[in-house]
Amino acid sequence: MWNELNDEKKEQYKRYILGFASLTECFKQKKDESQTTIPMVHSKYQEKAFQRAFDATCEDVGNTSYDASLIQQVSNDSEIRYLIGIKTFQYKLGESFQKIAQFKKNHGDWIDRLEQIRKSENLKERRDLQKSIAEDVSRLRNLRIDSSRENLKGFNFDPKDSIKEVYHILSPLFDEKEGPIIKVGEKNLEKIDIQKIEILEEEKQKVENFIFSDGKNVYKFTSADSQLWMKFKDIQEMTGIIDWSVQYVEDPFKVFETLGSKKDDQVIESHSWRIGKNGKIERYSGFNAFNAVSSKNPKQLEKKLLKLKEKYRGKIDDSFFDRLDRDVKMGNSEKERPKKEEERNRILENVEQIGNADFLRDVRKLICRDPNEMYIGIPKAKKFHKLYPDFFVPDLGNKIITGADKKNRKKQSFRIVFEPSKDIIEAYLTQDSGKAVESVARQTDLGEWILRKVFQLKEYEVLTHERLDELGINGIRVQKYKGSNSIHLHFIWIDDDHLPDDYWG
Template sequence: MWDKLKEEDKTKYKTLITNFASLSEAFSQKAEVEDDKAMNYVAPIVNSKFQETVFQKAFHAVGEDIANTSYDASVVVDDKHKYLVGIKSFGINSGDQKVAQFKKNSQEWNEILSEIKFYDSIGEDNTERYEFLAREISELRNQRIESSKAQIKGFNSDSVSVESVYHVLMPTPKGKVPQIFVGETSYLPIDIDNLEILGATSEKTPTNFRFTDGRHTYKYTAADSQLHMTFNNKDIVVDTWDVTYIEDPFTIFEQLHLLTGAKEESEVLETVSWVITDKHGKVEESSGFNAFDGGSKLAKKDRIQRIARLIEKYQNSLESEERAFVSHCLEEILLKKWSTKDEKVQMKLRRAELLSFAKESGIVGLEKDIEKLVYRPVSEVYIPLPDSKNFHDEHPHFFGVNAGTFEKGTKKLALPKENRTFDLKFLSSGDVIKAYINQESGKAIQSTEKQEILGEWILRGVFQLKEREVLTGEKLEELQINGIRLTKFKNGQIGIEFIWIDTDNPPQDAIGWVAKK
């Protein structure tokens, strides 16, 4: 990536980073800078948060707010090439670095970790147990990578090349002539087919082990459920910056107040964020991101006729008992009223039983035809807005002038669809689609077109789900994506991001149950 970035942008980035580092002596202890300076250089300071902000500013990058991955920004080189970037800073002589954490999943590994401790104490080889853990860790790691890539690729994924890299700044240690080394190495999915266990990190910590996929070497530490990676620091250097310390850095700080002035006016008018799950960690069933799993949308008046038509089509392929079974199941699923949550669970079990029979029958076309009758389209989704009635009442113009107003005394949106339509921009990829507020209480954000494309991208790309696989709280935990943020811009666009929200410390713009904690 580094050699593809514009030289003027790299110069700006270097200037901002080295200027900050030139003040390092102001933050050092006296003992570090006394007497002979040539022998007592302090280490250049690279502040990680400042580094991320400067990287975004210099390279016009987008911040990627995804927890427990190393993706901090995305950079668009041109219309066909984009990069996901993990931004890091550590000393040039530092060892392995944390690249992921698996707190929730590690609870499922307690039993095998206990086995490793026990069998290590009696001298039994733990290779197979390490292999199991390495595979589990790798699969989770890879899902997060693919989800993040899908977000930056957007809808035109076939025409966009997305690569992942680590971009690192590595300052020299104390006592060395101050420099900052720019490093870059590939950020790749772990090659599960080529895993090789390198063994425990030490005899005293058998649950900490190393493995490699032939491209990178990793270390898992059980106590904190962290995955570390070897960066081979000195082998990945792509640029070297000299740092000159300011003679009297305190003079700079004394004069900073003279530079204060009017702030540049922001293009952002308002933001709002929420957690996708409910307060119990559950994702809404049969609606929202799981809308495809709801009951059939076939018109009631057409259902009896459609059942009869299907039975007639396959009457020569099914035995009489099989025809009766299929007919009974279809009538039960499509004609019976399923109202309560428990009843809907029973409907889905019946539906799964029928589809299983159709698949096992081997009759060409039967499974597909039944699926069309009893299911909604496989990629049907909408983005659910929590506590939507109250949100619209408090923010009636968020999605457009009066877009969130209701007919008096009802939960029905007052304006026609065309007046509830807005440009929805997916900030990671830059893609823009037409969307509108819909359904009772204005609870749904739907695309006016490309409904299947939107659903396919969100379900299969962002959430890494198989067809007909429902989204769960557990899946969101694995991906470390549990929230959504909308950003209202001055130009009327609404930006959207999939993010991670710390439910114990929610952001100020949070709505829904998490804001009430």
């Protein structure tokens, strides 16, 4: 990746890093007058410096394998999209484990097995249990990688372009001859080959912590907070790029005396919220709008059912049509929805067993909505539009037009830029109090990408908190940038114990 990046931006990034590292003497923990201080680079600063220097997008989702993404033009008609894990750790001869993911929300999935491992005195039994946990953790990590790839690809991905995953690494050290140095390297970021997982060893004092390999890389699972670590070898055995010499500032505190604070004026307005309503994911609306009852009225459904009977007369047993008839006549109230969903699922299971693909397709059209139907919900929309009337469309919040009247779509429409792919779609506000964001051309345009790709759901698979925990995504951030009327949308992770400053909920 490094060789493909713009030279001026690389120099800017180098200045950011060396500027921070030059202040290392400020952070000494003990009085030490020797000149063997190892340069300090704070990991969060490194991420921000990289993002700023290369115009990279922050991968602001929970415990993701990536910290940034960027799109690099390599020719007039092709580009490389990079997903980047940013690491900084002290240079050591040999190997070093570094945390690459955390699955705290999924800890309950294997807590019983961890307890069995603790109690078992049988090595083979422990190995089998450890391997099953390693496979589960690896599946979740691979799922997050797939989701992140699709998020970066967006919905207009050109087959000529490519996606690459890489670790970008800074490794500080003090060299006896060269003095303070930061080594720059990179390493491929790969999915775990689940079929080739082997347990290598376990900790003697805590057997539920163990090391495993997939033949390409070595990993460590630690039961506390369900963390996954990977072994990084000596940086010289990676793709070593360059050494940066660090010059320490003689009196770093004088630098701070001249510094003031200034807000980043690129983002002029930002709001984030949890996916779902009041902490719960709606089962029949929002991202699961496809799971609601058919949008056709009962009389329309009855007419279509009669046509279906006629089409398949003699081919399909009448008992199936009796069940379809009962489903069509069932009520659509909130209380009746779960019963209707259960009946609908039973009907589809029975139809699938018949093995007639055309009949299955026609039945789905009759009793189901489009599998890609969804919308992005705005919590407390009425209050949001009153407080921020100009966010989506100037002054729209003061005169929000409700409903999906096609005549009003243009007045309520705006451009959404999806980060990090930079794909753009025309969207508009609709439903009561402007509580929903839908794509203008087809309501299903968003679903084809978000449900299938970002959330990695199969058709008619309902989005749940469990899936969001697996992906490390549970929120949305919408932002406006200076000089632009577009709305930039990010899928993010929101920590309930540390809500972001722009939280709306």
